[in-house]
Amino acid sequence: MSAIRLLVLGAVRMHGRAHGYQVRNDLEYWGAHEWSNAKPGSIYHALKQMAKQGLLLAHETAPSTAGGPPRTEYEVTDEGLEEYRALLRDAIRSYDRNMDVLSAAVGFIVDLPREEAVALLKERIEGIREWREAVTEYYTPEEGPESLGHIGEIMNLWVHSADSGAEWTRGLVARIEGGAYTFAGEGDPFVGVLADGEVNPYATGVPDPGDDE
Amino acid sequence: MSAIRLLVLGAVRMHGRAHGYQVRNDLEYWGAHEWSNAKPGSIYHALKQMAKQGLLLAHETAPSTAGGPPRTEYEVTDEGLEEYRALLRDAIRSYDRNMDVLSAAVGFIVDLPREEAVALLKERIEGIREWREAVTEYYTPEEGPESLGHIGEIMNLWVHSADSGAEWTRGLVARIEGGAYTFAGEGDPFVGVLADGEVNPYATGVPDPGDDE
């Protein structure tokens, strides 16, 4: 699963009602273009697709005063909200070795009740443990690990990164259990979108590091 | 960049001449269906596309004795070999936060001379360092890290996984510099494909761990 649907649903939901360009700006504000496939084409495609599937409700609107083509505004439907929560839970729970889905989910995790967040993260840790065990067992031939040659390094990489992922997850669980952050039903939610007209403070000077793909 | 082209080029090259189903079996033997998007459709598509681009040479062949439709066999062209090496170098050098490309590259790393492999891995370490620095700088607002709320956990995740990736890479460099494995020009290369008719010893009892995407 790619992160784009979760990101787009989350962005539209935070606004209540948003058009594509707004979503695009939020994702840039979040830095999502750096760690996910959130490019204009994908965003507009996701919006249209989810509108077709009934997860979003589309409203045609007059062109903005600032010029440009007429816009389409979207709202999350009840069905869309369910899908959002399902995607969010899945993203937290399942270990899929890609950081984009998890990054998006961490950004929205406070939409869940604190206990549920902790429970899902613990499921994640357990999933990582099982995966690690399966991998080490599968890639350990009878003739000893040396018979794999350099191929053993692939397993080594996976195990290393599974251990690291588990460690990070345990740290997060500890912080949440220790009372950090404000979760659903605990008061004023964290506001993470740009208001209409507000300028992205990170817009220039984007890191764009050794992002040499 | 996805790993599929590197995997397919590498598999065809090891055989000298191979048809799609053989490539498919090799990738399954390597476990690539577990950690990359190596599904039948993608493999056949990559073969056709690369043939169209002159990276592979296609030969129509009679149907096999074992039934099924007529097969197409492929060979890597000179241009394809260059592309293969370019993809391999890029995959080792660049930190793209996805393990599939790196896993594939580690499987083929012994196709390079030992010194080059080490040099590329050191470039990788340097790239990770730069990325880590850019991320921590970008996501540290003036009002202190606390103003980010739970969003800071995303950065935390990235930094954690960058550090873990660097550590694994340093370990690999040390082992290679210490003389481990057999690299290009150092003797009999490692054989990692299934001979025609040979059965995949891992075929059943595939790990298929908590692979819940």
Next chain:
DNA sequence: ATCCCTGTAGTCAAACTTGACTAGCAGGTC
């Protein structure tokens, strides 16, 4: 003889992603 299952080899439509492109308006500038 017919049926069903497994293995071989691959095709196809639908969905998704990518990167380049369009088009209107505002403001500066030479």
Next chain:
DNA sequence: GACCTGCTAGTCAAGTTTGACTACAGGGAT
């Protein structure tokens, strides 16, 4: 006052990925 740049908002074709499907052969069961 013609031109150029930047911002707003989005489209589009080409390429890629997915998951389901086809078609043929051999072998065992009914």
